[in-house]
Amino acid sequence: MIKIISLHPLRGKTIRLSPPQILALGFLVFIIVGTLLLKLPFATTVSVSWLDALFTATSAITVTGLVVVDTGSAYSLFGEIVIMSLMQLGGLGLMTFSVLLLMMLRRKVGLHQRILTQESLNLNEASIGGLLRLVKLLFVFSIAIEAIAFVLLSIRWIPEYGWSEGIHQSVFHSISAFNNAGFSLWSDSLSGYVGDPLVNIVITGLFITGGLGFTVLVDIWDKKSFRKLSLHSKLMLVGTFIINITALLTLFILEFSNPETIGSFSFTDKLWGSYFQAVTPRTAGFNSLPIAEMTVPSILLLMLLMFIGAGSGSTGSGIKVTTFIVMLLATVSFLRGKSETTVFNRMIKVHTIVRALSIMIISILAIFIAVFILSITEAAPIMEIIFEVISAFGTVGLSMGLTTDLTSFGKCIIMVMMFIGRLGPLTLAFVFARQKQSSIRHPEEEVFTG
């Protein structure tokens, strides 16, 4: 249930906001601040329009990674630091940061803030008690993982680019990868390292870890045994593994003899290329192969993966792996005539199933409406439009090349989709929905479906 929090911005005048509303407002504030910072004269090396600065800020805070201007060449070091900060803020969660801030100020964290953090981590029904510890762990984890990745990437990039540029690249890509942001300083993303084991392992390791969700990471840290893990953690680990392996094999077969992607590669490089492109759509967004050159079935598969996305309360978006699994499990149980949906000897609540359905419906409607509008405003192949919209919704950042060709109106639609995607379709819906508990009982009546 959504609690209402009262703010007193002008002493005496009370504005009552729900956590989803505060979250949405917070994102908006950071987008505006980010845009202003990116428009500072020393933030860019070339002229970047207000709309493009707004787009970059939105893309960074929503950890999407779609770009209308080339990040590496258009922004100065200051601009890149702004983008990095926005990614880190957007990835770790605005609300987590506000709690951290309060902790650093040694103030007691109020119940309100904790509920707020829960909301941003999608922990609606977890115990509030463990939350403070979770946020501390989260902070330590994130910095530790990014630091280790930075060292590993430096091993490759300092010898290649020298000290200054090597460190620069390693820091930027560590933060971008762990936060599933997908921003790269190279215009062809990571295509230059398609067969490099170190870069492949570190970058994918970062975004897969970030995409599992912090509750899962903390659960693994605490329990250290698969059997003891929570149902949520088990589903995330097994689901992520199965989806990644299936995607890897399918892409490997589909692209095997495509000369534009992995066709001319050695067998090992074919595997690395397929692996990277299989795991990046949920929802990292780096690419090591040219997306627009992939075969049509591969692109369809990428769309499905982008739609599914990562884990709840993670640095990724999409409808979430667990939403996808819950829907499949509910369908299988229904077909087998079971009144309950069970997995790993646990029952899934009906409320969870209806929530999964709601997420699915809102997501599909949002994507359909955006594609519908863009099909009117943009003179582009429909495949590129659908791909772009799902990529924005899943805050993935992969593109068949449409981003830079978008009309101003088209850019606005894509920004809205990134915002919806990162906030979560349900959270956004809660921003507008008035909660109402009715005490009137209505008689049941059957409706025939299907």
Place this chain on the structure above:
Amino acid sequence: MIKIISLHPLRGKTIRLSPPQILALGFLVFIIVGTLLLKLPFATTVSVSWLDALFTATSAITVTGLVVVDTGSAYSLFGEIVIMSLMQLGGLGLMTFSVLLLMMLRRKVGLHQRILTQESLNLNEASIGGLLRLVKLLFVFSIAIEAIAFVLLSIRWIPEYGWSEGIHQSVFHSISAFNNAGFSLWSDSLSGYVGDPLVNIVITGLFITGGLGFTVLVDIWDKKSFRKLSLHSKLMLVGTFIINITALLTLFILEFSNPETIGSFSFTDKLWGSYFQAVTPRTAGFNSLPIAEMTVPSILLLMLLMFIGAGSGSTGSGIKVTTFIVMLLATVSFLRGKSETTVFNRMIKVHTIVRALSIMIISILAIFIAVFILSITEAAPIMEIIFEVISAFGTVGLSMGLTTDLTSFGKCIIMVMMFIGRLGPLTLAFVFARQKQSSIRHPEEEVFTG
């Protein structure tokens, strides 16, 4: 719940089949018989391959209307009568016919047959008592409506084509329209009558009536007052009205200045053209405008309409209007924090919501897999492939022109989709699912979604 029925085909040897399995088998038998009849030398005027005859029979019995050969010119009068018979069988329901047959033979209808008929009409939970009366009414209704339509169409077509051809056209199109089959003897479907009020009203009246579902028609016949109607009937009537009006206005605006469709028409003809094309995708399949020439957003809208489809236990397919409404209602209720989904002062069962979710998931998966496979085998724009697959799944029969260009393998995939679509994704899933009632209770555990 699914009851098991025992058949004794070879005395002593018992095959146990569930109603969904018998329904699927029945469809298969009619497809084979239809194919054999269409391959008789006097059924065709040109050479039609086995695969194309099979495709025609499948398209007719599933009341889809996708054609690989031109119906009017490739088939003789005998061939056309076979097609009409298959449409009537597929539209009114195989099982309804078997009960009718038994009634005509004055045998007492056994419980098994009645359960069978319930299944084919999607009346899983209606009273068995009213069923015989329903089947009688259904038979009388259908013949009466088709007869009236025949007379009205004759008024237009006998003066135009003479007695023989006029009657021929009127009979064929009455049956095709009422059964939502979408077969036409003209190669450009009803494009010749795009602005003709009589043809527009009669044809759309037929397929909208047929698409409401017989339970709704009987309910209206019995109650004669909207307030007294069942929840199902109310949702069907209101849903159909809102969807049709919305589609009409949207298409009117989108196509208003498209010179390839209604752009050059008079205002009245623009309205007629938009009206016809708005109501035909769910799931009649006639067209009075060239589909491939419509604007991209219009085609997206048609896809959505084809996916939604008509009513449960009707001559149409798709996920069904009520499935669509139930999902929307459940989502809105969830967002408003209500524990129950209510509409028209009635509560919708959780079981109904989970069933709607299951139908949605199976349908989307089936469509995705078919599009994925065809994107490998067919050298066609992805838009045309998606359109063709949804059209087959919804047994609509509209096409952007791909049908005749399909590879043999592609034709097989489309046939499978028509079969799945007409049988209903749930019914088909029940053909393979083993029902299992578990008595073990599992503890609930939360899974975070979205």
